[in-house]
Amino acid sequence: MHLTLEFGGGLELLFGSQKKHEVEVTSPDDLKEVTMESLLSWIKDNLIKERPEMFVKESSVRPGVLVLINDSDWELCGRLETVLEENDEVIFISTLHGG
């Protein structure tokens, strides 16, 4: 499915200094849904250019990285278990830098 990903708060540096990415994501088993968990796995395998430990920790995002799905906190829709839909917009913002 097609998704729009955006990286902010310095995360863009891990993705070739590009903030916005239009991507086509498939789940490992085509019949299964694409969840946030599988998206993170996909990003780690296909999109991130360097230092994955700055973005993911185990199967989730590194603590300190905020996630918004269609402009809403992912805490509202189940975090990793959120099921994504066609054309969803997922934004990752890091808070781990100076103020």
Added chain:
Amino acid sequence: MVRHCELCKAKRAALVRPRNRQQVCKDCFYTAFEEEIHQTIVDNKLFNRGDRVAVAASGGKDSTVLAHVLTLLNKRHDYGLDLFLLSIDEGIAGYRDDSLETVKRNETQYGIPLEVVSYKTLYNWTMDEIVKEIGLKNNCTFCGVFRRQALDRGAAKMKAVKMATGHNADDVAETILLNIVRGDIARLARCTSIITGEEGALPRCKPFKYTYEKEIVMYAYFKKLDYFSTECTYSPNAYRGFAREFIKDLEAIRPQAILDIISSGERFRIDSTAKMPEQGLCERCGYISSQKWCKACVLLDGLNRGLPKLGITRTRGKGLANGVENASGGGKLASKDDRSPSKANIDF
């Protein structure tokens, strides 16, 4: 599934507030965020009418939101404050020059004047030059000590009576942990105060003391506030990184922990038998200091004399002889200058 805001029950919920797990819409979030800060300002009497206040601004997320919110609350609640932005140029190429551009834009966006003070002017050393001299360890100590003084001097030059910094709840919780881990009782006693330096000429306060970093970032994101967000080039080596990592992991499990750590810190009472430093004045520059020379003078002296470890390494054993050995990190003998500070009790 659309969740509705728990406060207005009408609009779509946009975020979950860490302090109480409440699900709120953007508008209710803005109101709660702004009014809680207003309450903190009022309850703790942070400002008086007519105060000229320096807003310490780096162009980063906290100081940008601070400038925005203070400007807004100053108007909305008629605080009667004379606000200006104060920025420090440490001379870190590729980091500070970019963030200063952001503060210059903030000056226009918020309509408050900007003053920039540089390390080069004040100390005749940029951070880049300092790092070349001392390497990548301990440079944060130099920067932190110098910046604190630079802010005070800049604010004094601009005739401010108070300074506001953007330290948030996460920062304060990290500092409490850092001080516990280091056994720094003196700092532990001071670090939860929302106003510090009241005995001096320039008290400074933290209006964001109880504000979650997550909410600052969400506020800035939703309101499309312009801020600069890159890690300082030298920060991967900072000790605070460990405390930060720990706090973030803790927040993921139990977000209220951050405010609870602050609450615990506020209630610490220092054992009366613990030896605490006494506050005096630096003999060299007149700045407040608990030693003969303030930390900035000690560090600067070390830099200028090619003794980069001066003021960094803790002396071992008793007497000046040991102190002299330690200070001469590179194997050179320190000068037997009588005006030198007592090297035997550098407090790190």
